[in-house]
Amino acid sequence: MVEKYRHLYVVTEIEQGKLLTVSKEMIGEARRLIDGFNQKYSLKEKVVAIVLGNNIKELSKELIEIGADSVIYCDHPQLEEIRNTIYTKVICQIANDKETGGKIEPEYAENFRRPRYMFFAADSIGRHLSSTVLAELDSGLASDINQLVIEDIEMSHQQKTGGSKETYEKTLEMYRPDFSGFLWTTILCLDNRNPAFKRDYHPQACSIIPGVFESLEPDSKREGQVIEFVPQIDEQDLKVKVISREIIQSEVDFETPRTIVSFGRGIKDDPEKNIKLVEQLAKELNAEIGITLPMSKKPYSISQSLDSKYMIPDRVIGTSxxxxxxxxxxxxxxxxxxxxxxxxxxxxxxxxxxPDEDAPIKDECDIFIKGRMEDVLPLLIEEIKKQIQIVEA
Ligand SMILES: Cc1cc2nc3c(=O)[nH]c(=O)nc-3n(C[C@H](O)[C@H](O)[C@H](O)COP(=O)(O)OP(=O)(O)OC[C@H]3O[C@@H](n4cnc5c(N)ncnc54)[C@H](O)[C@@H]3O)c2cc1C
Known part of the structure; x- marks a missing residue:
């Protein structure tokens, strides 16, 4: 059977002319997956990086050095700033363009229809873009993925297979942490083979959590193919104008190795008091304050001065x-x-x-203090003050 879906397209992102780290990580993971895939199925499918922007052709070399076989670049003044409408349109044009897809593996140019798989970054831009691109392509999307496997799977499903057992070859199993990260969900994007609703769902696509996968060391000897794509842009795609753009530097410093005191939903019994205790402890230790993701959604009512200072996305520690x-x-x-x-x-x-000895953080710490923060923190602050006095005396 000649397959019409081929290759793994990786939508990369750039900031001030440089590839984002997550884009490099996605190329690294794509390389590992496709190498295994080609070996397993005796195929020659490719890792294809997509890069959009203005004067960005030079990035093609770097993308090849870190693992891409082919780079489809789209250089246009209107792509200088990321705007969802126009980026969605151009990426869909690339995914649907048989001529460009055919150039990647000329042997199969006749049959190429669309990419087999597609990766986006699970950052604010990639999450938005992946959802609009896949809606336009009328296929499925798994978001915030941190593990990927390609397998042949057997399944029977009332809707997808009409109840009969079917083998889905080369299925991308997309894993994501769910239910506070205590359960893994596997998401599959399967064609509908039920005669009553027959239709394809390709590409199989996902957004990938930054920092999960490793990028490859650049290899200047790697060779690849660079393909220019000329987009079709209409006036009506350009309704959103970027008047000015400013990168706001964070005032929170987690980079310098030092002390961090973080708090989570355990503040709930007395949020205002508990945050003030955390603030006091951080002051004594000259520490930065971190939070868990739910805290950034301001779940408890506390005074505006504390909530705007601490319950902000910039303080979140973790994958997001x-x-x-x-x-x-x-x-x-x-x-x-x-x-x-x-x-x-x-x-x-x-x-x-x-207070909960079964909390998973117990396995991640050197010292576990079983107790409520409103009871423990005042003792800790008092003791630290004493110790500082002793050291300074
Ligand atoms: C795609 C995705 C990305 C995510 N990214 C992040 C991320 O980057 N960072 C992040 O933090 N989370 C992230 N999350 C959310 C994450 O899964 C958890 O839901 C979150 O970390 C839990 O926050 P928590 O520990 O504050 O709350 P909970 O899980 O509710 O824990 C509260 C803890 O407080 C303890 N407690 C109760 N009372 C007290 C008390 N008086 N004193 C002391 N302790 C007490 C409880 O025993 C409990 O262990 C993400 C989730 C998803 C799906």
């Missing part, structure tokens, strides 16, 4: 926020969901304060 390698990390009222742990697991020494 920052990764830290603090010397000392104090997790107070934090359960230890895998998305949070990813952001703090490289810390030198970890102290957790939690």
């Amino acid at each position: 926020g920052h990764k830290t390698s603090a010397m000392l990390y104090i997790a107070s009222g934090v359960s230890g969901a895998m998305q949070h742990v990813w952001g703090m697991k490289d810390s030198g020494f970890v102290v957790a304060i939690n």
